[in-house]
Amino acid sequence: AQKVTQAQTEISVVEKEDVTLDCVYETRDTTYYLFWYKQPPSGELVFLIRRNSFDEQNEISGRYSWNFQKSTSSFNFTITASQVVDSAVYFCALRVNDYKLSFGAGTTVTVRA
Amino acid sequence: KAGVTQTPRYLIKTRGQQVTLSCSPISGHRSVSWYQQTPGQGLQFLFEYFSETQRNKGNFPGRFSGRQFSNSRSEMNVSTLELGDSALYLCASSLDPLNNEQFFGPGTRLTVL
Numbered sequence: 001a002q003k004v005t006q007a008q009t010e011i012s013v014v015e016k017e018d019v020t021l022d023c024v025y026e027t028r029d030t031t032y033y034l035f036w037y038k039q040p041p042s043g044e045l046v047f048l049i050r051r052n053s054f055d056e057q058n059e060i061s062g063r064y065s066w067n068f069q070k071s072t073s074s075f076n077f078t079i080t081a082s083q084v085v086d087s088a089v090y091f092c093a094l095r096v097n098d099y100k101l102s103f104g105a106g107t108t109v110t111v112r113a
Numbered sequence: 114k115a116g117v118t119q120t121p122r123y124l125i126k127t128r129g130q131q132v133t134l135s136c137s138p139i140s141g142h143r144s145v146s147w148y149q150q151t152p153g154q155g156l157q158f159l160f161e162y163f164s165e166t167q168r169n170k171g172n173f174p175g176r177f178s179g180r181q182f183s184n185s186r187s188e189m190n191v192s193t194l195e196l197g198d199s200a201l202y203l204c205a206s207s208l209d210p211l212n213n214e215q216f217f218g219p220g221t222r223l224t225v226l
Contacts, residue, residue: 033213043201045217052213091156095213100146100158101205102167 002027004094006104013082014112020076021107023092029053034075035069035093035101051075082111090113115140117142117206117218125224131192134221138185138189145187146215147179162187172225185209192225199225 003026013019025034036048049059051068059066063083067076079086092104118137126132137147147159158171161222162181177191185206201222205215 018192037217040220042202043222044219045203045205047214047216050213100161100171101148101156101215102158103148103156105155 002029002032002094002096002102004092004102005055006092006107008056008107009105010108010109010110016052016081017111019079019082019086019109019111020110021079021090021092023075023077025073025075025092025094027096028095029096033093033095034094036066036075036077037091037093037103039089039091041088046056047078048090060106063081082109084111084113086112117204117216119202119204119218119221121221123224124220125159125226126194127226128194128196130194131190132223133188133190134204134223136187136189136200136204136206136218138187138204139216140173142206142208142216143185144210144212145181146207147187147189148205149173149193150201150203150220151197151199153197156176156203159189163209168210194225196225199223 030090032053035052056068063080065078068084089106089108091106093101095101120135144163146161148157161169165181176192181187201220203220204218207215
């Protein structure tokens with residue numbers, strides 16, 4: 001069975017602070033994909049990144065960066081110099097083969113001006 | 114390119130009624146998945162359709178059903194509504210089941226009174 005754990009329920013920061021969201025996953029499969037999605041108040045899930053299990057390179061996209069470590073089964077997400085527009089719920093998800101996305105419980109990020 | 118569209122956006126029903134939700138995938142996308150999002154259970158997979166066939170089904174009662182049409186549009190139906198069916202229902206589309214990039218629609222918020 002697949003499982004995704006996002007231990008942080010809520011994080012509140014002041015604008016320009018960095019914020020790191022933790023994600024720990026469980027799967028027995030060697031081939032899998034990890035995702036991060038952002039859900040603003042409008043409700044639509046916005047795709048941020050996909051990572052396959054064979055690619056442990058960290059990635060940076062603007063103010064966003066991701067740290068994938070298979071040894072600890074973690075796929076953490078950092079927002080650098082946060083902005084009010086980053087306020088949203090962030091979900092980490094796992095997909096094995098071509099089956100369903102298994103989502104974590106989500107972390108609510110509030111960035112205060 | 115237009116995104117995933119879902120209709121209606123909001124719906125209010127009473128217990129015992131049935132409801133049909135619609136999802137139009139991104140043009141060219143042939144795989145459609147449905148998810149239910151509630152505060153208590155989070156995001157849970159309902160089912161996935163590809164080429165008018167249900168490929169996978171989540172752990173939901175038979176009151177939840179769906180179908181996909183030849184133009185890849187999909188509908189899901191919930192019969193004999195219960196209060197616990199109140200949720201945000203999200204539809205996601207992808208090119209095909211092996212393509213891991215799923216794009217989500219804005220969702221349909223169903224309230225059961």
